[in-house]
Amino acid sequence: MEKAAKAGEAKGDTAAAERPGVKRRRVATQGAGPNDAGNGGDDSPVCPPHPGFMFDICIRCGKKKEKGDGDAGGTRGGDSGSTAVRYIHQGLEMSNAELEKAKREEKRRILLSGRLVLVLDLDHTLLNSARFSELSQEEHYAMHRIIAAADCEANGGSKEEVQQAAAAIQPVEDPVAAESAEEKEDGADVDGEKGEEEAGGKERARDGPFPGTDPPLRHLNCLRHMAMFTKLRPHAHAFLRAASQLCTMYIYTMGDRNYAREMAKLLDPTGELFNGRVIGSGDSTSQYKKDLDIVLGAEPTVLITDDTDRVWPKNLANLIRIDRYHFFKQSAAGFRQPGRSVMERQWRDEGDNGDRAQLRDVLAVIAAAHRRFFEGTAAANTADDAIAEMDASMLRSASATEGGDIRQTNHKPVSDEEASTKLESRDVRRLLTVPEDGPLANVRVVFSRVVAQSEPRPERHPLWLLATALGAEVLNAVDDGKGATHVVAHAGTGDGDGRRTDKVKWAAKTPGASAVSADWLAKCADEWARVDESRYSLLGPDDGGKVRDEPVVDTGGEDADVTGSPPGSPGYSA
Structure with missing residues (x-):
């Protein structure tokens, strides 16, 4: 043509x-x-x-659009009307019939490449941003100390040099305030006890420790041209590189196009992962909502990762709902979760303060869906490579090399025959939500302290989806009539200790019942097999964490949580 x-x-x-x-x-x-x-x-x-x-x-006849030729955002999926797809090319509209044709062609291309489609949110999913105006002056300096410390470490600096680099970032003193302080100091008894105490305090403040420098927090960026700081979620680069082996990826955000493109540069500096597939609020066909109508590829092949389910009213079946990432305390306060930000938790980042590395759990769900979708084809084992890639990168992150270069992988394409006979009728939405034959068939799971009690759709949580993808049935309570075989709980410490919940106590006194950490589910997904529960048991050695053969109905109390967020969040119950 x-x-x-x-x-x-x-x-x-x-x-x-x-x-x-x-x-x-x-x-x-x-x-x-x-x-x-x-x-x-x-x-x-x-x-x-x-x-x-x-x-x-x-684009065919060259005539100017006239009234009645089709309005952008017309009937979805119909032959009348047109839809703006400006993220593909500025000013481009496609008739709905032509758009559906393009989606079918893209679905075919994606299937032949052995991939699914992954649509990713930005804010609170892959990163967290704060404007300069939202931070105090001291918080500004704290951000720059973190950046200086991370840069020093990335360049091979020792721990002492990292501390010195952070300490070198000091507030600029107000000349008037400094002169006043000198006058007070001249009139004070500097040899007295008070003077020594103040001098010692200043010395301690100068030497550190400084926020986020032990070890240094990485991937905090100062975007001066946008008057903004942006912190990437831990392991964001590793997650994207691994997910790119399994999916063609899009960014879809309610932020404007300029913001979306700037964030895409931080996440994908070379442009190889998203390749221009960045959708901002101005590209969406619905105000304050997101929709797959402008994403190329058929909905049965699409997965969505977002921290908010209400913005996807038409595509909830495709959603993997990730817990919100709050680095800045203003971000947590905006969602009525004071105290939940990294800044307010002794600067301990996600995965290092008792909660889980959420992106690793999301990748496990994507890998499980990919494994089941491409079962019986040449691309079936690609999930193993992706998991291994992210795990290796997470290990490298301990030595400040998480960013790294994008590793070129050997993708496993699917033949035309496989795409036609095996894949056309498969639907990733069913594979994630309907338990079928899998390594955890006949397993009935109840979660405890894994999903927040206030969560309206706990079934979209990554660990819930992972359990069903493995073939397990997830119950809301241990006494719902079917009988739970496993209690999967948060394995934290102190007030967040999962061993203290009523559900875990029920498992301890129920013969043959297992109470395991969420790591057990993740390991089962990695190996695509039912691994030994005793290695992840939350029970004592006498209980053994063994699985019973027959259902046992709960005779004790149960905790009020359905299961989430790290302990201590609002609505969270013991």
Whole structure:
């Protein structure tokens, strides 16, 4: 089609050169065949209907868009109307019929590449941002100390040098305040007890420790041109590199396009992972909502990772709902979760303060879905490579090399026959929510301190989805009539100790019942097998964490939580 069109254009150019002053115009021929070069090779011989518009000019016939030619955001999935897809090209609209055709073609291409589609949110999912105006002056300096410490460590600095780099970032003193302080100091008894105490305090403050420098917090960025600090979620780069082996990835945010592109640069500096597939609020067809209508690829092949479920009213079945990431205390306060930010938790980042590395759990769900979707094809084992890639990168992050270069992997394509006979009827939404044969078939799981009690859709939590993808059935209570076989609990310490919940206590006194940490589920997914529960047991050695053969109905109390957020969050029950 393209060659024929170019040939026609070349011929026309020659004719125009031979007859100067003659203007050419394209004339649609009634009854022309689908391969006619004059109509662009579309199945329809003439316009209208127009296949699409670029800045209100038809991309086939060149006529200007008129009233009735289709309004952007028209009937979804129908033949009438058109939809703006400006993230693909500024000013581009496609007729809904043409968009559905493009989706079918993209689905075919993606399946042949052995991938699914992954749509990723930005804020509180992959990163957390705060404007300069939201931070105090001291918080500004704390951010710069963290950045200086991380840069020093990345360049091979010792622990002492890292502390010195952070200590070098000091507030600029107000000259008036400094002069006043000197006058007070001159009139004070510097040899007295009070003077010594103040001097010692200043020395301790100067030497540290400074926020986030032991070990240094990484991937905090100062975007001066946007008057903003942005902190990437721990292991964000490792997650994206691993997920790219399994999925074609999109960014979809309610932020504007400029913000989305800036954040994409932090997450994907080379542009190889998203390759322009960045959707901002101005690209969405619904205000304050997100929709897969502008994402190429069919919905049965799409997974979504977002911290908010209410923005996906039409696509909840595709959603993996991740817990919100709060680095800045203003972010946590905005969601009525004071005290839940990294800044307020002794600067201990996610995965290092008793909660889980959420992106690792999300990757486990994606890998499980990919494994089941491509079962029986050449791409079936790609999930193993992706998990191994992220785990290796997480280990490297301990030595400040998490960012690294994107590793070129050997993707395993699917044959045309496999795509036609095995994959066309498969739906990733069913594979994640309907327990079928799997390594945890006949296992009935109850969660305790894994999903926040206030969560309206706990079934979209990564660990819940992971359990069902493995073939397990998830129950809301140990005494719901079926009988739980496993209690999966948070394995924290202190007030967050999962061993103290009523559900775990029930498992301890129920013969053969198991109470295990969430690491057990993750390990079962990694090995795609039911691993030994005793290695992850929350019970004493006498209980053994063994699995019973017959259901046992709960006879004791149960904790009020359905299961989430790290202990201590609002609505969380012991």
